Amino acid sequence: MIKVEGLTKRYARHVAVNNISFEVGKGEIVGFLGKNGAGKTTTMRVLTCFLPPSAGKASVAGYDVIEQPLEVKKNIGYLPETPPLYPEMEVDSYLAFVAKLKNIPKSEIGKRVDEVCERTSIADVKKTIVGKLSKGYRQRVGLAQAIIHNPPVLILDEPTSGLDPEQQQQARQLIASLSGDHTIILSTHILSEVEQSCSKVIIINNGEIVAVDSVANLHRRGRSTEVVSVQVAGAPEQEIRRKLEEVAGVARVISRDSRDGAAAFEVEGMESYFVRPDLARAVVQSGWNLIELKAVGETLEEIFLELTRSEKSAVSEAKPQEEASLSQ
């Protein structure tokens, strides 16, 4: 549905997006992940024909963003970072206005407006002036505006920002319910959101893609060694610690906060060792109580930070050379 090839967007002084390529298939929900200023919004703006690319190609639903912008726009629902609302309009007349802009036949406009109000749970403020709505409602009106013409592709720039946790949950459910018929790209910096609602993640940093993968794969690729969280009761912490360190394949034991009389540790195994059974045996054979033993998966947060950090150091290493070559 969405195809981006070698896309570059240069502003006067800096490169916002540098030679990125990715593809999004029909019905996929893709999370666009990156720090502020990483190039998420720029990429979305190119896809929605708001900005032309400096180089490279992008197409949506088979239409090129430069050659056939009108066709692209017909197939896209877009929620910009700040919802594009007219503060002086009432919610329903605003939605009707958008519906007209999106070429919905006159006879269907009323029905569509009611439908999206229902879906985004803003039916109770239909007659309210947009300027008087709270931030959460505005965001949802923005979302309603994006889906009013039932577009095959949805591009949502931080759709849950400004919502309270309950509304965020609702918004995620709404987005999830839209998948299937709709191809969705959403940008965010809330990682749990990506884990919950996206099938694929694109991590972008300093205008470059550092990872395109499914959420599960990203988790898997994070670490090659095993990290286990252990809680043991029945002996002084020092003693337990010594015992754990003796287990074959254990590289490191880190003490964590102990509570309820149980000592807690984080045990890092050596590469290609599977330490959990041996740990359990060691504890039980010593006659202690094993309260907890679980593998600690790397959180998406850590993966994200790692990916974006390493990229940064690579860039800062590259810079001096660049300057050196310039001075030559």
Added chain:
Amino acid sequence: MRNVFTICRKEIGAYFVSPIAYLLMALFGLIFGFFFYSATAYFVLEGTRQQMMGQGGAMSVNEFVIAPLFGNASVVGLFLIPLISMRLFAEEKRTGTIELLLTSPLHDWEIVLGKWLGAMTMYICVLAVAALNIALLFAWGAPDWRPVLTGFLGLLLQGGCVLAIGCFISTTTKNQIIAGAATFAICLLLWVLSWVSSYNEAGWAQAVAYCSILTHFEPFSKGIIDSKDLVFYVSAIFLGLFLSIRSLESLRWRA
């Protein structure tokens, strides 16, 4: 065309839900009302004086009241029109709603034309206040109605031309005050450009004077529709709208 109409309707709504429409109409009503009162009072006084002195010939309402009033209205218009046009694009750029328009399946010209027509409608509502005053003359006198019509036509053309220029200026900034002030400065300049021909007869001075908006208005206020003036106004409107469309387009590659 449907899109143009949609945007035009939205613009009119925006003027009339905010105080700006009523404020402009009230201000114009106040200023024009004062001019109207002065002109008619002077006309009545002068008319009675001439009758008492026994000087013959009735004075013409058209010549002594309506023509100067149209002249005044066109000048007052130059001051008020920037207030109508300044928000057209600057406001959308500031609030980010321009993103909605530019990512909807619309042509740029539809957006510009719709907005300009919306602003024109607002301007027509302001002129309607002037029309109320002039209607009073018809209630108590019998002026010739034809110069009145051409006068309003002239006001419309002149207003359309300034609105188109203001629309263009509004596309270039996020700041309404800047848009308004720049439009106002240009209006003022276009008003006084004709002065140059009074002290210089060189070719360039003639050309500069030709660009003055008000010199083209005078014939209209006297009931004359000169094709020369018509062409000037219509081409100025086209130029303003054309520049707006180009400028809107450039938002994409300049950003």
